Every structure is written in structure tokens, then in C-alpha cells.
Amino acid sequence: MRQSELRKLPSVDRLIQTETAMALVAQYGRDRTLEALRGALDAARHAILEDDRTAPDDESLVVRAARRLAGELSPSLYPVINATGVIVHTNLGRAPLSPRARQAIERVSKGYSNLEYDIEDGARGSRYMHAADLLTRLTGAEDALVVNNNAAAVLLVLTALAKDRDVLISRSQLIEIGGGFRIPDVMRQSGARLVEVGTTNRTYVHDYEEALHPMNTALILRVHHSNFSITGFVHEPTLAQLVALGEPFAVPVMDDLGSGTLIDTETYGLPHEPTIPESISAGASIVTASGDKLLGGPQAGLILGKADLIGRLRHHPLTRALRVDKTTLAALQATLLIYLEGKAIDEIPVWRMIAAPRQTLARRARKWQRAIRSMGVPVTVVSTGSPVGGGSLPGQTLPTRALALDVPSPHTLAARLRQPNPAQGTPVISRIEDDRLLLDPRTDLPEQDSTLIEMVQAALTASLEQTTSD
Numbered sequence: 193m194r195q196s197e198l199r200k201l202p203s204v205d206r207l208i209q210t211e212t213a214m215a216l217v218a219q220y221g222r223d224r225t226l227e228a229l230r231g232a233l234d235a236a237r238h239a240i241l242e243d244d245r246t247a248p249d250d251e252s253l254v255v256r257a258a259r260r261l262a263g264e265l266s267p268s269l270y271p272v273i274n275a276t277g278v279i280v281h282t283n284l285g286r287a288p289l290s291p292r293a294r295q296a297i298e299r300v301s302k303g304y305s306n307l308e309y310d311i312e313d314g315a316r317g318s319r320y321m322h323a324a325d326l327l328t329r330l331t332g333a334e335d336a337l338v339v340n341n342n343a344a345a346v347l348l349v350l351t352a353l354a355k356d357r358d359v360l361i362s363r364s365q366l367i368e369i370g371g372g373f374r375i376p377d378v379m380r381q382s383g384a385r386l387v388e389v390g391t392t393n394r395t396y397v398h399d400y401e402e403a404l405h406p407m408n409t410a411l412i413l414r415v416h417h418s419n420f421s422i423t424g425f426v427h428e429p430t431l432a433q434l435v436a437l438g439e440p441f442a443v444p445v446m447d448d449l450g451s452g453t454l455i456d457t458e459t460y461g462l463p464h465e466p467t468i469p470e471s472i473s474a475g476a477s478i479v480t481a482s483g484d485k486l487l488g489g490p491q492a493g494l495i496l497g498k499a500d501l502i503g504r505l506r507h508h509p510l511t512r513a514l515r516v517d518k519t520t521l522a523a524l525q526a527t528l529l530i531y532l533e534g535k536a537i538d539e540i541p542v543w544r545m546i547a548a549p550r551q552t553l554a555r556r557a558r559k560w561q562r563a564i565r566s567m568g569v570p571v572t573v574v575s576t577g578s579p580v581g582g583g584s585l586p587g588q589t590l591p592t593r594a595l596a597l598d599v600p601s602p603h604t605l606a607a608r609l610r611q612p613n614p615a616q617g618t619p620v621i622s623r624i625e626d627d628r629l630l631l632d633p634r635t636d637l638p639e640q641d642s643t644l645i646e647m648v649q650a651a652l653t654a655s656l657e658q659t660t661s662d
């Protein structure tokens with residue numbers, strides 16, 4: 193059957209002579225049209241061999257080539273619907289921005305702005321002023337600096353403050369975060385000397401004390417475990433203990449928080465995630481955090497701490513290479529103003545999602561259930577958990593209500609929902625649990641609800657057609 197189907201596929205020379213293909217040649221040129229036709233033929237051949245499909249007719253092959261050509265001219269970066277329940281999903285762009293942050297980007301990007309211009313003096317100003325004042329007010333830090341992301345923040349601090357000198361770090365904190373960001377590698381890149389102290393599971397103040405040499409030690413570094421947790425026979429000193437150890441020798445403590453929240457996660461039934469103000473008040477000289485994890489703002493690396501150290505960072509040549517643009521600063525400033533007004537839970541999407549009441553989630557899941565049940569698929573509203581993600585609160589979830597679709601092949605349906613042709617709708621990213629496809633309302637933006645339902649209905653229709661044609 194496969195061989196006979198393969199034989200039915202036309203040659204590219206025959207396809208290019210069809211009327212539809214000639215129109216494509218006129219629009220895109222002969223070479224690009226040929227390439228697209230070959231691509232469509234390859235895909236059809238693959239579908240026959242791998243999925244036992246039948247050979248498409250000439251016209252639909254040309255239509256597929258046309259779609260390829262149109263696709264080449266559309267952006268490869270586009271919105272998707274996150275129905276995974278993972279709130280800070282690194283692969284899906286981390287934190288969605290608040291309306292105010294988005295408006296701020298629009299406002300400063302369509303024309304000129306006072307990015308580096310002191311309006312009162314009519315002279316050059318500093319771009320770093322736009323966030324520093326807000327950050328210090330929100331965290332109690334003496335000064336603050338914003339760079340491209342937290343990885344850049346760590347690299348900058350280590351380079352500027354610890355090059356060719358020792359940095360003490362517990363063996364339990366030599367972590368890798370996703371995307372190949374490994375603390376030992378960043379340390380090597382910065383030129384700082386890594387001095388490992390303690391063991392994987394237990395590190396004490398005296399381990400740091402033994403490794404500390406007032407002349408050689410530039411920093412004591414604490415790194416938040418982020419995406420894993422160690423339990424059982426474990427010990428790490430508190431930040432305050434490390435600060436007390438370094439103080440007499442003027443060795444500063446740097447705390448890389450990763451998520452760096454301004455709001456106490458315990459309020460929402462989650463375990464405690466260290467906050468930026470806590471680290472500052474415990475005496476950390478430098479605190480670093482991401483702008484787009486639990487802060488819920490744009491991608492950025494926040495560096496907060498003692499004025500003299502931040503001042504040194506601001507004047508380091510690497511800072512120029514890692515600097516943020518006006519759209520980032522605008523969005524960050526808008527986000528920080530929301531915190532200052534105490535409206536984060538209402539306005540910042542990440543926090544709205546964390547704080548979403550279970551009844552609201554259940555109501556939305558039941559609404560989806562009513563819309564999808566009519567398709568003849570068993571759908572139930574189930575109790576499960578939404579992970580916060582973004583390297584915060586590893587292993588912890590928020591209790592949620594999700595819609596479970598009991599289909600024979602959940603992976604096939606998940607692939608249909610992700611359908612890679614954005615011209616035909618918005619891809620829906622789902623999650624599979626216990627052999628069922630789950631849609632979690634927590635991370636689906638309410639305004640995307642009707643699109644999500646349409647996409648699920650379309651994917652189910654396609655699945656049913658496929659089953660009947662088998």
C-alpha cells in the first residue's frame with residue numbers, strides 16, 4: 193500500500209506547471225516555488241511512510257506549498273495559549289506583562305523619550321535612574337542597577353567585584369538552571385576563583401570560615417536552589433550568619449535569588465520563597481533577581497545592594513554591554529509602580545494566576561467542559577496542581593481544577609492542539625497526566641477562553657475525521 197501511494201506522488205516538474213503553481217511563481221519566483229513544492233512533496237512522502245497516509249492530489253500539494261511560502265513571510269515568534277498550568281513557563285516566554293507595562297512599552301517606543309536625558313537640566317542623564325529609585329523604595333536597598341537578565345547580573349557582579357579573587361560557595365548551591373546556566377561556568381567566565389565549601393547536603397558556617405582569607409576572598413555567594421530541593425539530612429547557614437561571618441573582614445555577601453519576589457508566597461498557601469527585602473534586611477551587600485519570574489515584569493536582571501558596590505558596577509565596562517533598552521525599562525518601571533500602589537494581585541498576571549481562587553478556576557473548567565462535552569469525548573473536571581515554575585518553589589504546586597480529556601491517544605491530540613500553522617489559529621500547549629490530556633485554566637488568559645475552546649473543538653474534529661477515515 194505504501195509503495196503504491198508513493199508512486200501516486202507527482203514529480204515537481206508536473207506540479208510547477210499547474211495553474212496555481214504558476215501564480216506562485218509570479219509572486220515568489222521560480223526557485224522559491226520549486227523549493228516549497230519539494231518541501232510539500234517530502235512532507236507527503238514522510239506522511240505516507242510514517243503515518244500510513246494516502247497520497248494527496250496535485251492541487252492540495254500546491255496549496256501546501258503556498259502555505260509554506262506564506263509562512264516564510266510571517267513571524268516565527270507568535271502567541272500561544274498556555275494551558276499547562278505552569279505559571280512562569282520559561283519555554284513559553286515566562287511572565288505575561290500587565291496592561292500597564294504593555295502600554296508603557298508602546299508609549300516610549302513609538303517616538304523619542306527622556307531615556308538618557310535630564311529634562312530639568314537639559315543635559316545628558318542616566319538610563320539607570322528610571323528603575324533605581326523605585327527598586328530602592330520597594331526593597332530597602334541603598335541603590336539598584338538593571339541589566340539584561342539575571343544571568344548577566346551574576347556575571348557582572350562576579351567580574352566587577354571578584355575577578356582573580358576567591359568566591360566562597362556551598363557545594364549544595366553549585367546549580368545548573370535551565371538553558372545551560374551553570375554557576376561554576378559563569379564563575380570561570382568572570383575570572384573569579386570558585387572555592388567550594390561544605391558538602392552536597394550539609395554546609396556549616398565553619399566551612400566558610402575555614403576557607404575565608406581576608407586578602408583573597410572577594411565574596412561569599414549564596415545561590416537559591418531554584419529548580420530543585422534537597423531534603424532529609426541537610427543544613428545550610430542562614431544569610432544573616434554568612435553576613436556576620438564576612439563583616440569583620442569586610443567580605444560582602446551576594447545573594448542570587450533567581451525568582452526574587454516582593455510578595456510573600458505563603459499568603460497563597462505556598463511555602464516561603466525568599467523575598468528581596470528579606471535578603472536586604474538580612475544584610476546581603478548584593479542581591480540579584482530576574483525581572484520576569486515572580487516579579488512578573490519584563491526580562492531583566494535586578495541588582496540591588498550597597499551604594500558603593502552598585503556604584504562600582506555602574507561604571508564597569510561590561511555594564512554597557514549588558515544594558516537594557518527603553519522598552520524593558522518602561523515595562524519594568526510600570527510593573528514596579530503597580531507594586532508601589534499595592535495592586536500587584538489585581539494587575540500583574542503572574543500574581544493574578546497565583547492568587548486565582550479555586551472556585552473561579554472550577555467555574556472556568558466547567559464552562560470548557562460544557563462546550564467540549566458535545567463533541568462526544570469524555571471530559572471531567574479534575575483536582576490537580578499547577579506548578580509555579582521559573583525556578584521557584586520546586587516540587588510545589590497550587591491546587592487547581594483542570595479539564596481532563598479522556599481520549600485514546602492524548603499525545604496525538606496534544607500535537608494537534610499545538611498545530612504549527614499559526615495562520616489557522618493559536619497553538620494550545622497542554623499537559624498530559626495519567627494518560628489524559630489536561631487543560632489548566634490557571635494560566636489561560638480569560639480573554640483567550642473562546643479561542644481555546646475553538647482550538648480544542650477543531651483538534652477533536654480532526655481526530656474524529658482521522659479515526660473514521662482509518
Ligand SMILES: *Cc1c(COP(=O)(O)O)cnc(C)c1O
Nearest residue numbers: 341342343416418449450482583
Ligand atoms: C533563573 C535564575 C538565574 C538566571 O536568571 P535569568 O533571568 O533567566 O537570566 C540565575 N540564578 C538563579 C538562582 C535563577 O533561579
